[in-house]
Amino acid sequence: MNKFKKIETGIDGLVIIESTIFGDSRGFFMESYSKRDFEEIGLTMEFVQDNHSKSKKGVLRGLHFQTKHTQGKLVRVIAGSVLDVAVDLRRDSETFGKWDSVLLTAGNKRMFYVPEGFAHGFITLEDNTEFQYKCTDYYAPEYDSGIVWNDKEVGIDWELEKYGIKEEELSLSEKDMKLQTFREFVESGVEF
Numbered sequence: 001m002n003k004f005k006k007i008e009t010g011i012d013g014l015v016i017i018e019s020t021i022f023g024d025s026r027g028f029f030m031e032s033y034s035k036r037d038f039e040e041i042g043l044t045m046e047f048v049q050d051n052h053s054k055s056k057k058g059v060l061r062g063l064h065f066q067t068k069h070t071q072g073k074l075v076r077v078i079a080g081s082v083l084d085v086a087v088d089l090r091r092d093s094e095t096f097g098k099w100d101s102v103l104l105t106a107g108n109k110r111m112f113y114v115p116e117g118f119a120h121g122f123i124t125l126e127d128n129t130e131f132q133y134k135c136t137d138y139y140a141p142e143y144d145s146g147i148v149w150n151d152k153e154v155g156i157d158w159e160l161e162k163y164g165i166k167e168e169e170l171s172l173s174e175k176d177m178k179l180q181t182f183r184e185f186v187e188s189g190v191e192f
């Protein structure tokens with residue numbers, strides 16, 4: 001029996017994945033990845049690098065992508081909670097420039113697969129949030145790029161008010177504060 005369920009979003013390739021949770025008096029057990037079971041539900045990507053970050057509440061990391069060695073990412077939260085966001089940057093996609101988001105928490109144990117060709121980021125909704133993800137290619141800092149989190153044209157709803165986060169209290173890296181706009185990305189001609 002396949003322990004994973006794939007839930008389509010409105011964007012081709014961007015999917016939510018739920019695993020079977022085995023709870024008992026000790027706690028719970030889940031498989032967070034299975035090459036065999038993933039292939040059975042059409043997820044045939046190969047992962048080569050696992051990442052793990054921890055953030056306080058109100059940290060926004062993103063929106064990132066690599067212009068070469070583009071990374072598909074299987075992301076999940078193992079402590080705390082995030083609103084996870086992906087933006088379709090595949091120029092031949094009918095949802096080019098469109099975004100979607102999903103609430104990932106240690107409680108809901110949901111996973112999100114963000115394919116290659118997307119910008120990815122998240123905002124943490126509580127302190128001590130730990131974020132783990134598998135990548136389909138290696139970190140290549142020389143190709144590190146992104147688009148700015150609050151790009152007006154993309155228009156992501158980060159739901160700050162809903163989660164009691166004030167924009168002026170957001171914590172971003174210097175790098176992320178200076179990322180290009182979506183329009184600058186479009187005009188750059190960068191393709192994956």
Ligand SMILES: Cc1cn([C@H]2C[C@H](O)[C@@H](COP(=O)(O)OP(=O)(O)O[C@H]3O[C@H](C)C(=O)[C@H](O)[C@H]3O)O2)c(=O)[nH]c1=O
Nearest residue numbers: 051053061062063064065073120121122138139140173
């Ligand atoms: C991403 C990465 C970073 N690093 C080093 C480089 C820096 O010295 C340090 C922090 O890197 P950075 O500030 O880019 O980390 P994040 O802001 O969490 O970046 C990530 O944030 C969003 C959510 C993403 O989707 C990407 O995976 C990634 O860009 O870790 C590595 O050594 N390997 C890596 O794969």
